[in-house]
Amino acid sequence: MIGKIVTGKSFKGCMLYLHEGRLQETEELQQQEMEKKQAQVIAYNQCFGNKKELIRQFIEVSKLNPNVSKPVFHLTISLAHADAGKLNNQQKADIAASLAKEFQFDRNQYVAITHADTEHEHLHIVANRIGYDGKTASDSNSYKHMAEFCRKMEQAYKLEKVLSPNRFLKPEQRVAQGQRIDQRKEVLKKHLSKAIKQCKNVQQIRQYMEDKGYKVEQGRGIAFTDQQNVYFKGSQVGYSLQTIENKLIQEQQLKQELKQQKQQQEQKLALERQQEQIRQQKRSRGHGMHM
Known part of the structure; x- marks a missing residue:
């Protein structure tokens, strides 16, 4: 009690x-x-x-x-x-x-x-x-x-x-x-951190958290009730609704940047392979002429 x-x-x-x-x-x-x-x-x-x-x-x-x-x-x-x-x-x-x-x-x-x-x-x-x-x-x-x-x-x-x-x-x-760290808050923070990395918008985060057993209340802010029915405002764990929305934007931007970097890297590797093929073809033609 x-x-x-x-x-x-x-x-x-x-x-x-x-x-x-x-x-x-x-x-x-x-x-x-x-x-x-x-x-x-x-x-x-x-x-x-x-x-x-x-x-x-x-x-x-x-x-x-x-x-x-x-x-x-x-x-x-x-x-x-x-x-x-x-x-x-x-x-x-x-x-x-x-x-x-x-x-x-x-x-x-x-x-x-x-x-x-x-x-x-x-x-x-x-x-x-x-x-x-x-x-x-x-x-x-x-x-x-x-x-x-x-x-x-x-x-x-x-x-x-x-x-x-x-x-x-x-x-x-x-x-x-x-030794009195509130583990419920720590678990909630970990779930929210993972949700932001996997989801594209707040609606998907709500579904993610509900799948984890939380009840989600969203109005002007956002709040979570865990399976022990302990209630937390998002701001209490550093994840206010505004913070979540900002982190979602940052995460999407990061994913886009990583995607672009991957594409650039693949293009670079493809170009290097193409150049290597051209060099091999030139060496093959030169070797044939000497014979």
Whole structure:
């Protein structure tokens, strides 16, 4: 289990993202994105309604403390691939309730949302840091608290154990930084490098990566989800959409140059063979005259 927590400014932006997915270029693609997400609210706390009603309710309560610039808590719990299907919605709602208590927003507004778009299950909790009493839930040491919480839940629900980040471990438990290279990123980079060498355009690269088991999302940028359902933006591994397009152009130019060099070399060899044949013919004629 891996946990992530961020604070934000916009309840609307967070809610729309979780209900509708990433912003797409057309209404048709946006509808497909929503259908793929299949967002489902499995728990409400101190609030209720559809996404528009929830947004309005959260904003109204956040006004009780207008000095807080980031009233949004967005917490994500990602289950390991091996744990797919182990938890039902009630258990996920219970985890959300435990998480709310851990971060002391259990008396505040929050909703727990699941998605059915991947085998790698995610639980999202959107919470109002501002309570009905105007007090604000602290985000101090939130990453450490989240790591500790995940270890507790793994034990409680018999889930696959995941190492906490180095900075949250005791010195004797820490792994050398050089040993913590994210192999998933390295594998993704190798696949993209090979794809660029073999493909002529972005569409072919998408097909190549999908054949390798990745889900590819392309809009204003490009992103990849591997077979463990870990999501990477292309820019995170040095392959933004613009970079890929530039590298494709460079690769095609290089192939053209190599093709021209090969043709020139073949022409040179053909010319040398022709010249050698002419020299042999001259030597043969000279030898015949001397006889």
